[in-house]
Amino acid sequence: MPIFSATLGSFTSISSSFLSQSHLSPFVKTPCQWQHHYHTAKVLVSASGNTQIDQNPDSGLLQRPTPPDPLDDARQARRSSDWKAAKTYQDSKVIYNGRVEGFNSGGLLVRFYSVMGFLPFPQLSPVHASKEPEKSIQEIAQGLIGSIMSVKVILADEDNKKLIFSEKEAAWSKYSKQVNVGDIFEVRVGYVEDYGAFVHLRFPDGLYHLTGLIHVSEVSWDLIQDVRDILKVGDEVRAKVVGIDWGKSRINLSIRQLEEDPLLETLDKVIPQDGSADPDSMSGGDSGSIEPLPGLETILEELLQEDGIYDVRISRQGFEKRVVSQDLQLWLSNAPPTNQRFTLLARAGRQVQEIHLTTSLDQEGIRRALQRVLERVP
Structure with missing residues (x-):
């Protein structure tokens, strides 16, 4: 059985001794050995090494397989590596x-x-x-x-x-270690979404290496309907780092926390009385002449049920030019107490009411009392 065949030109003269050899001898091209005739023949090599020539031009030809290119194998091995x-x-x-x-x-x-x-x-x-x-x-x-x-x-x-x-x-791997909660950065607005603005943080080398988010709630103390009304692409502002999510490579920043909350002190701080305010922006009186904000009256009644709280009354109210929140919010003023009297501030929409709280409790005790009351009030 032949193991492969190759196509050659047939020869008019070839020695019989060559055909009887058990091993192929090298071809030596000399004029006496053959003359070329260009019709198809097939040389068959048996497993034992014997050879014969198939003169049938119609017989099928088996081609020697192309050996693999070692360079291709090397390239493939390198790519896999x-x-x-x-x-x-x-x-x-x-x-x-x-x-x-x-x-x-x-x-x-x-x-x-x-x-x-x-x-x-x-x-x-x-x-x-x-x-x-x-x-x-x-x-x-x-x-x-x-x-x-x-x-x-x-x-x-x-x-x-x-x-x-x-x-x-x-x-992030290189520069996030230079960022800490509480740090203040100069930032440039990169793009704005409905839920906030993505800003690029400027580092001491003057370049912007990281990106953070200023959520819509952290843009301003004002109630904002559309962030694009406040921030536009390319704007440069200052922002404070308020959170870092190391697992998700995220930085949260705030603009409003660089501004003092207008309700951290007294009503005079909320609506400054510098002569420029509207005459009707402030009104005084006692708790009987001022109608409490919706939901506030129940809270005041519950506060009187707390031990150590002796009197709760609305002293005055004011109206802001801006809407900070539509929901009722309560704040304990940082103003120092006078004769065991602390100040609470309540606001909803543009309206702000100042509440005087007479108590033997300290600020932390009042906070706990407020928390208990708010848990009871639906």
Whole structure:
């Protein structure tokens, strides 16, 4: 049984001794051995090493298989090894410095050894857009080609050939340690959503490396219907760090906490009496002449049931120019007590009422009493 065949030109003269050899001898091309005739023949080599020539031109031909290219095998082995390395980078969260090779409509192409990865534009650090705010994202991407970028591998999927990078995550690892709750930053508004504004934090080097959120409730003490009425893309403001979620790489900031809550002191602080206020913005009288805010009367009655509280009455009220909250809110003033009399402030909408509380309790005792009352009142 032949193990392979090869197509050759047939020969008019070939020695019989050659055909009877048990092993193939090297061909030696000399004029006396053969003349070329270009019709098809087939040389068959048996398992024992004997050979014969099939002169049938119609017989099927078996081609010698192409040997594997060792270079292709080496490349494939290297790519497989690089995918494993990428998965290790993903699991260990180690920063990788990759070269930007190009970009498309969705992001940058970043090389990871022999594998090409992808960095979506939303995963770019804010430092680029902050440096050149007048440029489009495509113009910024064009300028990044050839640069070395610090990134983190956030997805390495060899089966689906997906390798995704994030520069934001790398920046978080480097700069988040410089951020603490209570820190105040100069920030630039990057984009605005219905629920708040995303702002970029400016660091001592003058660059914006991290992004945080100012929730709509932390923009102002005023009641805000649309954040876009207050903040616009490109605005630069000061904001205070009020929370850090290390697990989700998130920073929460507040603008309003840099402003004193108008209800932390007295009604005079809420509505300053500097001659510019409306004449009817303040009104005095006793608790009988001022109608309590909706829901407040029940709370005052319950407070009188608490031990150590002797008298509760509304002393005066005022009207703000702004609506702070539609719901009833109660605040214990920081103003020092006078003759065992503390000040409470209640507000709803634009209306603010000042309440005098005569008690033997200290501030902490009053807070606990208020908490008990609010738990009883529906």
